[in-house]
Amino acid sequence: MECLGTYGKVTSTRGFLDRDSLLTRDELAGYIESARGCRGVKNARRALGLALFPARSPLETKTAIILTLPTKMGGYGLPRPELNSLICFRPEELKLCQAPRYEVDLCWEKQRTIVEVDSYQYHVGTEKLDADAMKRNTLKSLGWKVNSVTSGQLSGDALDVLARQLARDLGVKGKQPPARMRDWLIEELA
Structure with missing residues (x-):
């Protein structure tokens, strides 16, 4: 997801920088196929099938992975969202809006459910808090x-509750990964 995302990890206060995707999904799939016969290709192909894109931050990537990976891999098995979707409003809705459209982090459009990923670094200060509240x-x-x-x-428990809340909003049966698998996945994504 980092190769397909629009960020790169760096050692700074923010922890990442904005950039274009390194590869498209098709370019990455082509590279994996060109490595046929090499060690790890099968796993790389499977990982690409699970990837969501384009993520705009490490925290978006972590959130999407934890929520959507199958429970046997430590995730919660929720349906796959669209990342960084643009929601545009109809003319009759504009009187209720502060802007004609919003970009949202994780979106399940059919279920009209959104997850906004709020980092401690970016979502602070009066202007940002005001904009987030209006949105x-x-x-x-x-x-x-x-x-x-x-x-x-x-x-831990906060993640379990969040996943149950999202499952309810999405109208799906919530799945609980084994705690040891969940904790392993969280550690791997740290």
Whole structure:
């Protein structure tokens, strides 16, 4: 997901920088196929099938992976969302909106459910808090279920509760991974 995402990890306060994707999904799939016969190709092909893109931050990647990977891999097996979707409003809805469209982090459009990933570095200060509140209020007033996720919610009981809340919003049966697999996955994504 990092190769297909629009960020790169760096050692800085923010922890990543904005950049274009390194490869398209098709380019990465072509590379994997060209390595046929090499060790790890089967796993790389399977990983590409599980990847969601384009993620814009490490925290988005971590959130999407934890929520959507199958339970046998430590995830919660929720349906795959669209990442960084643009929600555009109809003319009759604009009177309820602060902006004509919003980009949202994880979106299940059919179920009108959204996850906004809020990092501690970016979602602070009066202007950002005001903009986040206006965005969420607009989306909620138009019938969207909006869930906020911070890195503090991506472990233990808080993560289990979040996954159950999302499963309910999505109208699916929630699945609980074995705690040891969940904890292993979280550690791998750290």
